[in-house]
Amino acid sequence: MNIKKPIKIIGEILSIVAVMLIIRKLYLMKINILSNIYTLGILFISVCVFLCAISIFASFIPWAQMLFVTTGKCIPSWKLIIVCVKANVYKYIPGNIFQYVGKNELAIDEHLRQRDVASATIMDILIMLIVSIITAFLFLRKSFFIVLFNYTNKYMLLLLSILLCCSIIIIYRVKYVNELISKLFHHPKNLIISIIYYIIQNIYISSIYLALIAKFYNGTQPLFSLSPYIYGACIISGIIGFLTPGVPGGIGIREAIMIYITNGIIEESTIIPAVLIFRVISISSDLLSYILIRLTLLLKAQKSHTKRV
Secondary structure (H helix, E strand, O other), rough: OOHHHHHHHHHHHHHHHHHHHHHHHHHHHHHHHHHHHHHHOHHHHHHHHHHHHHHHHHOOOHHHHHHHHHOOOOOOOOHHHHHHHHHHHHHHHOOHHHHHHHHHHHHHHHHOOOOHHHHHHHHHHHHHHHHHHHHHHHHOOOOHHHHHHOOOHHHHHHHHHOOOOHHHHHHHOOOOHHHHHHHHHHHHHHHHHHHHHHHHHHHHHHHHHHOOOOOOOOOOOOOHHHHHHHHHHHHHHOOOOOOHHOOHHOOOOHHHHHHHOOOOOOOHHHHHHHHHHHHHOOOOOOOHHHHHHHHHHHHHHHHHHHHHH
């Protein structure tokens, strides 16, 4: 039985649902942020959206490294970009798993084992979390632990501890996991590329955040001296938003943590509009990248049809 077609149909349905949810989020937020967008200027917002979209298109890089480790194959970049961008919008579907399940579409297209593709995705997530946590700690130092234990839900910390213990047991007991770890350390170049990517990506996104805050900032202390807090807050808020179950795209969590961490350092009149605008930019870049991919696929299909005719 050919399961490729029904899986494609399910993927298309999920894409439509995700896009509708994105548009709804933008519509609900417009009342609060329209005046701030006008203040910043359409050009500045457009540049930020474009820069965030670049980050989305580049998100295939660490995943490609892990796919090479698990499958031993170099899959064309354009195929990985299409899968990553399409799967990216699934994060707005409640459940927080669809964006990762969506990546397994590649297994069907490239005739790969589902287990290998899923393993590459999990390894990619783990590297992202580890690098992000270390990077956030380097920026926040002592504040890192204060935020982690004061703001993060205790039950979530307990759940993460249980998952960590289970992961350790699995690593020592499951032969396939041992094989993956062995493969990973036999491909240090791929691991290093993934680590470097996430370091750059964290700083890249945080820099966009910093640029937004700078537009609203009117404090007496130089903003440059506050940048480590801003970078650390941006990274750790992303981590907690990512780990919080049942919050599509981390919406609301990331903003609340940004405000919490910067409380007493940056005025609310600066940070609140900045985090709202950044959320709109983030959602808009997700939508833009998805539209560009869909248009590219449509043009490619038309071109292929023209050649056959």
